[in-house]
Amino acid sequence: MKTEDQRLSREQVGSIVTMLRLTTDRELNCSECLQHVGEYAETRLAGKPLDEILAGIEQHLELCPECREEFLALQQILKAGL
Numbered sequence: 001m002k003t004e005d006q007r008l009s010r011e012q013v014g015s016i017v018t019m020l021r022l023t024t025d026r027e028l029n030c031s032e033c034l035q036h037v038g039e040y041a042e043t044r045l046a047g048k049p050l051d052e053i054l055a056g057i058e059q060h061l062e063l064c065p066e067c068r069e070e071f072l073a074l075q076q077i078l079k080a081g082l
């Protein structure tokens, strides 16, 4: 079987690249999330309003189980410290 035909057209590749770029622009990646997750946990515990970055963290936590676990662990530590 020939695999040549299954190659993506230039146009398809272009739209995939654009899509990926939009995704990385709009959503935080895990390392960015982990940089701010401590601040996020503290802000939540203090009942303060979330700024733009922290709102992004919240969104990422909903989508990313790994970071959520990190957040929950941090939250436990912070609560224990109060």
Ligand SMILES: [Zn+2]
Pocket (backbone or CB within 6 Å): 029, 030, 031, 033, 060, 064, 066, 067
């Ligand atoms: Zn993540």
